[in-house]
Amino acid sequence: MGWLWESLNSSIGKKIVMAVTGIFLIIFLIVHLIGNITLFFGPDAFNGYVSTLDVVKPLIRVIEVVLLAVFIFHIFNGLRLWLENKKTQGGKFFGKYRVNASSENSSFSSRTMIISGSIVFIFLVLHLGTFFWRFNVHDPQGYADTHQYFFIVSELFGIWWYSALYVIAVLLLGFHLNHGFQSAFQTFGWNNKKYFPLIQKFGTVYAIIMALGFASMPVYFFFFYGGNL
Amino acid sequence: MGNNNINLTLNIWRQESAEAKGDFEKFKVSVSPDASILEMLDELNNKLEKEGKIPIAFESDCREGICGTCGLVVNGHPHGALPKIATCQLHMRNFKDGETLYIEPFRATAFKIIKDLIVDRSGFDEIQQAGGYISFNTGSAPDANAVPIPKEIASLALDAAECIGCGACVAACKNSSAMLFVAAKVSQFALLPQGQPERYERVQAMIAKMDELGFGSCSNTYACEAECPKGISVKNIARMNRDYIVSKVTKETV
Known part of the structure; x- marks a missing residue:
């Protein structure tokens, strides 16, 4: 199996790892957003949805482990590419261009993947440390024990800086997805003059729906509940 | 000749060798708008040689955009800001009188600088x-x-x-x-x-x-x-x- 390891560590192999894990995460986000929409239908709808997931807990746990592996591969590979690519930009005697015209030949999203990705990663750690932890492990308020998950959401989104961070992070996620979506298809070699423009447009629409969709939740809870349960 | 010349300030990357520290050197030139950027550098080099100074090292061959020898980064764009031309096809009429240009080599670890604007491809x-x-x-x-x-x-x-x-x-x-x-x-x-x-x-x-x-x-x-x-x-x-x-x-x- 040496050839497989070698192939995945080639320049194209690393792109493929990025693209495959990225597509998996793109699909995960769709499922996550659809589930979270129940938040807009009140406590019963959301609590009911989370309790339904509880019924199939073993399956959910398996998916979570796969998801964790995918996240780790995507993040590790992204960081590694960033570090390796930094070394290709010239030695110590000549490095960066004095005049940089990259804004005229490439998109903002495509040049800032490491920045948007890093901030989304910080957000992810906080997100797991608050929501995931209180839903699954320990909730100091005891809401999770009585399946009143909705109250955890309205309590956390009542904190202004917490909600603000969510909005910033998911907007950056939108930029990340805008480049990532079409980039994955280019990596797979699915670039054809008939349908690639469609993929690019679809990716942008997808990124906007994800960014606005996930941002709408903290905004909704902060302004309509303001920390009231 | 010389009536409609434009005046430009050139910042050109000078570097003795791959292991030497490089920096920009500033030149003031008056050039015909009909000259290509390489012809402008030729004129500048003639002047430098007359003054007993070391001319600027740059590569070129066919000067009609088909050989791929020339290659300068002009104001952040490889081969200049115009689409689909090689450096030799970049004419000075595309610049305004009084403009400042930054002329740099192709920069990459895999392209070692040989001298000034020449890189090892x-x-x-x-x-x-x-x-x-x-x-x-x-x-x-x-x-x-x-x-x-x-x-x-x-x-x-x-x-x-x-x-x-x-x-x-x-x-x-x-x-x-x-x-x-x-x-x-x-x-x-x-x-x-x-x-x-x-x-x-x-x-x-x-x-x-x-x-x-x-x-x-x-x-x-x-x-x-x-x-x-x-x-x-x-x-x-x-x-x-x-x-x-x-x-x-x-x-x-x-």
């Missing part, structure tokens, strides 16, 4: 030698249409073959990736019947050589396509990715 030769050829004798010119090739495919192959190997794609890429160059060289054979026997060995060998030489990885910013003097499409990169995946997954040769 022999890495491209090594990639070509790794598989960018057909190793059987094609004989004398075949009869017309003896090997039928659809017009559409022939056009795509010729578009890829337009690559002059100048290195602007590497210079434009934030990762100094050579993907567009290699993709063009892989595609020109992958599309044609003559390239089929070695199609999958070729893509693997050329990618392996590219990685070995320290070119970066592609992150699909498409800056290469925007700056390419021949407008080589990133669809060639997609084709190369496809061929690489197919060769790794379905072929027994590693």
Whole structure:
């Protein structure tokens, strides 16, 4: 199996790892957003949805482990590419261009993947440390024990800086997805003059729906509940 | 002559050798708008030589945009800001009187600076030698249409073959990736019947050589396509990715 390891560590192999894990995460986000929409239908709808997931807990746990592996591969590979690519930009005697015209030949999203990705990663750690932890492990308020998950959401989104961070992070996620979506298809070699423009447009629409969709939740809870349960 | 000359301030990268510290040197020039940027540098060098100073080292050959020898980064754009031209085709009429220009070499770890604006692009030769050829004798010119090739495919192959190997794609890429160059060289054979026997060995060998030489990885910013003097499409990169995946997954040769 040496050839497989070698192939995945080639320049194209690393792109493929990025693209495959990225597509998996793109699909995960769709499922996550659809589930979270129940938040807009009140406590019963959301609590009911989370309790339904509880019924199939073993399956959910398996998916979570796969998801964790995918996240780790995507993040590790992204960081590694960033570090390796930094070394290709010239030695110590000549490095960066004095005049940089990259804004005229490439998109903002495509040049800032490491920045948007890093901030989304910080957000992810906080997100797991608050929501995931209180839903699954320990909730100091005891809401999770009585399946009143909705109250955890309205309590956390009542904190202004917490909600603000969510909005910033998911907007950056939108930029990340805008480049990532079409980039994955280019990596797979699915670039054809008939349908690639469609993929690019679809990716942008997808990124906007994800960014606005996930941002709408903290905004909704902060302004309509303001920390009231 | 000289009546409608424009005055420019040039900041030109000077570097003694690969291991020396480089910096910009400032020159004030008055140049005819009909001159190309290389002719402007020729005039400047004549003046420098008369003054007993060391002329600016830069490369050029055909000066008609087909050889790929010249290559300067002008104000952040490889071959200047105009689309689909080589440096030699960049004329001074595209600049305004009083403008300041920054002229830099192609910067990448894989392109060592030899002197001033000249970089060592022999890495491209090594990639070509790794598989960018057909190793059987094609004989004398075949009869017309003896090997039928659809017009559409022939056009795509010729578009890829337009690559002059100048290195602007590497210079434009934030990762100094050579993907567009290699993709063009892989595609020109992958599309044609003559390239089929070695199609999958070729893509693997050329990618392996590219990685070995320290070119970066592609992150699909498409800056290469925007700056390419021949407008080589990133669809060639997609084709190369496809061929690489197919060769790794379905072929027994590693």
